Amino acid sequence: MKAVILLSGGLDSSTVLYQANAEGCECYAISFDYQQRHQKELNCALMLGKLAGVVQHQVVNFDLRQWGGSALTDDQIDLPQERSLDEMADNIPVTYVPARNTIFLSFALGYAEAIAAERVYIGVNALDYSGYPDCRPDYIEAMQEVFRLGTKQGREGQSIEIVAPLINLKKTEIIQLGNQLGVPWHLTWSCYAGDDMACGVCDSCQLRLAAFAELGLKDPVAYAEVG
């Protein structure tokens, strides 16, 4: 079955790509250059897509800096650093990009319909201090209705299905799943900053490091600092 995979190059979406492959899908990857802070994650996505043997890899370009509104799309907003996990749990972080997953899923939907795919895979995850509104199950359900009602395929009873296999997994469980699937962690990139080495202190690095540590595993990515 044909499936479109939203692939950022991070730990979660890479695991989803390998999961879709393991399920026997014919995988079509889609990634985005939205003028985010750096290109490292996107480069990882391209490598991972190639390694996993995707049929096609679309990179869609647009510029979310036109209106900003996030630490990832406005350099005037600082990245949070060295926050405790409890601080992260408090509220929606400044790294939230307005409507980002809705934009991503919309393009994935258009691509999926154009190639007559049956599924769109996305690596959203509602646990582990993810305050993002567009990573929660009720949001995914709402998008599923949009997929059904907003397309020719959906109106003809062949709705494209959103598959979010990680939505209720903890980060440690995602890593365990990725290990079973053989995800090459060294080719994934989670750090919000884009330096040569991952910073080790942004929210994303901290969550990743904490999960590997909890499992007694070493993250093969090189870190500048490990708190």
Next chain:
Amino acid sequence: MKAVILLSGGLDSSTVLYQANAEGCECYAISFDYQQRHQKELNCALMLGKLAGVVQHQVVNFDLRQWGGSALTDDQIDLPQERSLDEMADNIPVTYVPARNTIFLSFALGYAEAIAAERVYIGVNALDYSGYPDCRPDYIEAMQEVFRLGTKQGREGQSIEIVAPLINLKKTEIIQLGNQLGVPWHLTWSCYAGDDMACGVCDSCQLRLAAFAELGLKDPVAYAEVG
């Protein structure tokens, strides 16, 4: 109140812009260059935005030709011409662009949240032979749920509202409304082709011409052929 207006430069979205203005909104326009067949409609949008005094006009660029799937994004698919209104009513036309309104509304949502707008106006219209799935009321309701659940503003009880004032109007009623509002029809562009004059024979021209004719009015746009 701040409002984002989806402005294509066609008859419907131009009427919506003037409607939002008449309702006292502070208008922020958003238009898209998605590598559609021509730039004429976009140029009209820019002129109309200026004339109507929008606070800001964002043009978002991306390329829907990457996967095509529509006569508007793939030159291999011919535009339908000289179809009767009954033929148009039959099914979803080849000018349907997969997920286009979902993509447009997603960007409008991101823009609206970044500027803390309260509304997004869209000129969709479910009547008059519009077979497009993403122009119908149930689709707009589904997107409204996405607006509510997929944003920080929505989660905090300040959901951005989708306003679709034309959804249940006939084309003749839209023209009557636009006349009351003083929409400069000569600056709008509906033709799917992008020649010097509107073709007069594509679905979009025919619907527009038929509505002006039914009202006993003359469309001020220049047509190459009037069937």
